[in-house]
Amino acid sequence: IPVDPFDLVIFGGTGDLARRKILPGLYRRFVAGQMPADSRIIGAARGELDDAGFQKMVAEAIAEFVPAERQDKAAIKAFLERVGYVSIDAKGTGGWDALKSRMRENVVRAFYFSVAPALFGDLAERLHAHGIADAWSRIVVEKPFGRDLASAKALNAVLAEHFDEHQIYRIDHYLGKETVQNLMAVRFANILFEPLWKAEYIDHVQITVAETVGVEGRGAYYDKSGAMRDMVQNHLMQLLCLIAMEPPYHFDPDAVRDEKLKVIRALDPVKPEDIVRGQYLPGGGQGGYVEHSEDPASRTESYIALKCHISNWRWKNTPFYLRTGKRLRARASEIAITFKEPPHSIFDDAQGWRENVLVIRLQPNEGMNLMMMIKEPGPGGMRLMQVPLDMSFADALGAEAEDIPDAYERLIMDVIRGNQTLFMRGDEVEAAWAWADPIIAGWEARGDRPQGYDPGSSGPEDALMLMHRDGRRWREIK
Numbered sequence: 033i034p035v036d037p038f039d040l041v042i043f044g045g046t047g048d049l050a051r052r053k054i055l056p057g058l059y060r061r062f063v064a065g066q067m068p069a070d071s072r073i074i075g076a077a078r079g080e081l082d083d084a085g086f087q088k089m090v091a092e093a094i095a096e097f098v099p100a101e102r103q104d105k106a107a108i109k110a111f112l113e114r115v116g117y118v119s120i121d122a123k124g125t126g127g128w129d130a131l132k133s134r135m136r137e138n139v140v141r142a143f144y145f146s147v148a149p150a151l152f153g154d155l156a157e158r159l160h161a162h163g164i165a166d167a168w169s170r171i172v173v174e175k176p177f178g179r180d181l182a183s184a185k186a187l188n189a190v191l192a193e194h195f196d197e198h199q200i201y202r203i204d205h206y207l208g209k210e211t212v213q214n215l216m217a218v219r220f221a222n223i224l225f226e227p228l229w230k231a232e233y234i235d236h237v238q239i240t241v242a243e244t245v246g247v248e249g250r251g252a253y254y255d256k257s258g259a260m261r262d263m264v265q266n267h268l269m270q271l272l273c274l275i276a277m278e279p280p281y282h283f284d285p286d287a288v289r290d291e292k293l294k295v296i297r298a299l300d301p302v303k304p305e306d307i308v309r310g311q312y313l314p315g316g317g318q319g320g321y322v323e324h325s326e327d328p329a330s331r332t333e334s335y336i337a338l339k340c341h342i343s344n345w346r347w348k349n350t351p352f353y354l355r356t357g358k359r360l361r362a363r364a365s366e367i368a369i370t371f372k373e374p375p376h377s378i379f380d381d382a383q384g385w386r387e388n389v390l391v392i393r394l395q396p397n398e399g400m401n402l403m404m405m406i407k408e409p410g411p412g413g414m415r416l417m418q419v420p421l422d423m424s425f426a427d428a429l430g431a432e433a434e435d436i437p438d439a440y441e442r443l444i445m446d447v448i449r450g451n452q453t454l455f456m457r458g459d460e461v462e463a464a465w466a467w468a469d470p471i472i473a474g475w476e477a478r479g480d481r482p483q484g485y486d487p488g489s490s491g492p493e494d495a496l497m498l499m500h501r502d503g504r505r506w507r508e509i510k
């Protein structure tokens with residue numbers, strides 16, 4: 033379904049995120065017929081470029097980041113006709129009048145701040161001062177949304193000076209992933225799971241986001257961030273919320289976000305012994321973490337595992353184990369919900385027995401697996417074995433994996449539609465920092481060093497212990 037016609041201004045339009053994600057994503061929505069022909073995309077950045085120069089850059093970005101079979105010459109040409117550029121001085125006056133003259137009446141106006149957070153205030157202020165933004169305009173901001181509670185509050189305050197909360201779209205691209213949204217469909221559109229979705233029946237939950245890439249080229253940012261700030265405070269926290277939240281009364285932005293906020297607020301402080309931090313060592317012909325960092329003695333973690341508890345009726349005593357890291361064995365993100373034992377076994381030979389596990393694979397090979405017990409086939413008596421009820425979304429839907437819209441495509445269309453359900457509200461972000469801050473402050477005060485781990489492994493040894501000592505095991509990363 034096409035969205036309303038729009039003018040989308042991308043500040044930082046020549047930057048990496050715009051080239052990799054935003055512009056190719058918009059092209060794909062254009063090809064899919066979702067971006068109306070009378071919409072405009074305006075790149076805005078410091079560089080002196082004209083429309084043709086920017087169009088050339090956009091064409092190159094499409095060539096590089098859209099799969100070859102999805103590139104169509106005529107469509108690219110038509111798309112580029114809707115693309116323009118304004119050179120702008122975020123901290124000065126240059127370019128703002130030119131930008132204003134590009135904006136049209138009676139279309140949705142959206143402003144994507146794909147720039148360093150330090151510029152958010154300047155952009156917001158100038159959009160208003162020059163009469164470019166009005167009460168119907170929307171702004172989109174990227175992570176990192178602060179690096180602690182104080183800085184997140186300051187960013188929220190600076191944006192709030194010029195925009196209402198309903199105009200602010202804080203992106204967490206994990207919420208735009210197809211399978212992440214499916215999590216809500218699975219939970220709330222089926223009767224099967226919800227009655228069992230509580231501490232009484234769920235032993236524990238594992239959330240894994242494993243990456244094979246390192247921090248190459250991003251050392252300067254990453255070293256001040258680390259896995260906790262870069263991944264846990266936002267992406268893993270959002271996944272945890274979607275698993276743990278109460279059913280919202282409606283699939284409506286504030287109803288959903290209210291429920292997520294309650295989960296974050298119910299999180300207990302994490303004990304030092306429930307945290308394992310790691311840093312990848314050199315290996316596989318590549319340097320270790322510290323080689324990418326500006327500080328050879330860096331204590332920044334490229335891996336973190338932690339055990340969390342949610343203090344409410346539903347989850348009392350069901351731990352949530354989270355882990356994420358770079359340079360691990362495989363790129364694999366999944367949520368695994370392990371159920372408890374049946375109250376009584378009627379089978380003598382329960383040797384083959386394993387817990388039911390619902391595995392939601394976020395990437396790659398998006399899908400779901402329900403691990404079930406069946407009888408081992410053959411005449412050997414009643415022996416049990418575990419088999420997966422396996423559903424890959426691509427197979428089930430007969431779709432090619434690349435036909436599933438990328439997170440950014442979906443989220444940008446939601447901005448134009450004015451739907452904030454998949455965006456973080458200011459109080460949610462602040463609550464997540466309020467939880468993360470003391471954890472980080474704790475290891476800084478103790479002077480903890482991350483444990484080294486080999487690239488291509490499943491992380492530091494101590495992370496195994498985090499589960500072993502509870503009589504549980506991490507799922508294999510593969």
Ligand code: BG6
Nearest residue numbers: 175205243245262263267365395
């Ligand atoms: C980003 C982090 O937000 O998410 C990166 O800054 C990380 O460090 C990336 O690699 C992972 O996203 P995805 O979509 O590839 O899982």
